[in-house]
Amino acid sequence: MHKKNDLIQRIQSSLPKLSKGQKLIANYILNHYDKAVFLTAAKLGSIVGVSESTVVRFANELGYDGYPKLQRALEELVKNRLTAVQRMEVASDRLEHQHVLRYVLQSDADKIKYTLEEIDEQVFDESVNAILNARKIYILGVRSSAALASFLGFYFNLLFDNVKLIHTNSVSEMFEQIHKLSSEDVVIGISFPRYSKRTLKAMEFAKSQNATVITITDSPLSPMTQYATYSLLARSDMASFVDSLVAPMSVLNALIVAISLKKKDEISETLSKLEKIWTEYQVYDNEDEDLNLTYSLNKK
Template identity: 60%
Template structure:
């Protein structure tokens, strides 16, 4: 089926007259409640409209999908950037209860990492590492919930390379912080639904300056990916008001380690110097002052 998921609703409407009675019930439910259907299993969706799980699978086939998971993915792509926080809270109440919150969230995060491992472009990853290592200056932008990811990436890259700037809201405008951006630089944009408009604008600005652009985002259909030279896909699906950042953080960990391995001679000296500073100024608490290895 066409990857343009914006046509999904129209496809359902066009095929509606030829659907069986049970399939029409599914179609009507999706057209009215697609935000909830996107996070339902085939069995749950069937139960909600009073049909069997196999009828739901046949409905997906009727829309030219190989199976229900492909239809579900298309629905999620369609809605994930449109859900308000209030709608996400309602969804989390439907699918994650208080007594299974821990297990439900952990299982979801495991699936996100598994999906990321399958989807990520290894060539894009290696090219991203090359771009970071060779850049004159590296700018990192991640706003809203992605701020924590940007800070984490910036903290470690700065220890390794010492030419990293985290771009964020502050005393000066974001674009003022990137005034000297050039084609010799690299910009890393981090963003997940709902995508922060300012992050998208920063990447557009970076492209106008011919800088290398790396996007860490959830889909090739993401507005960040559309402006990137290299896109690292990390799943962030979560039927909740809280963004799942476990898989993105795992990708960022891999990026930091890969950059470190490329510059291991330099970072060995850097961390040797830092250990001396940390010990002298008691940066960390040690159980035994005579043993500073822990």
């Protein structure tokens, strides 16, 4: 079962044994979890009138190994519920005394680091094999995740002849494109907070058709995982109303590279053919040719 309210359940079940000060913290979190998630232990203690050490003990009492783990659980609870305006307000608070460029780049680097530490390599390998053996590969991502789906679709179309990038201007149009799904197919669904209902509906349908469902999402608590055969988790965050897609992009890069290595001989032949077409139809700017032309003109 999808336990998106696990933190709330922990607090409610622990209430009878909490100290008076810890109950103040519990009540504040229950009523203001959207604000509590961004508070340090000292700040939270100050607001409710207890010491920082009381806040840390409260986290331990709930079964978390320190306050940062409690804060992470809070983040999982609230991030899908914050509006774009609230996320912008959060960003303003976080960036008030920091340089934006340094903060954002460091934050993105941290997300890749955490993703590397947490991702399951066996699940990744099994996902690669499922994709290689699929009759047809469907790729779906909407809103900001559409950029990720498009990126994956571009490279998969170089690697495979059986890829379909789903376009979702409407729910009915989406189902028209996936209604022939079977157990031989793979559906790759990409969604991050705030999770798309259209993507979730598609994953639910794919699972009902016994297709292999690979989800690219941010957390075991993501609603995407309930439909997944394999879940590849990549950290995302609420640095601002702009979604951070750096870690998910790295995971997709890894998928593309892993599959290209498995199909190395076939890919080399395909790329050789494409290179001839690109050259003949001048798809790319050829700097060497331009330099040679300039040199020839100067000689004249």
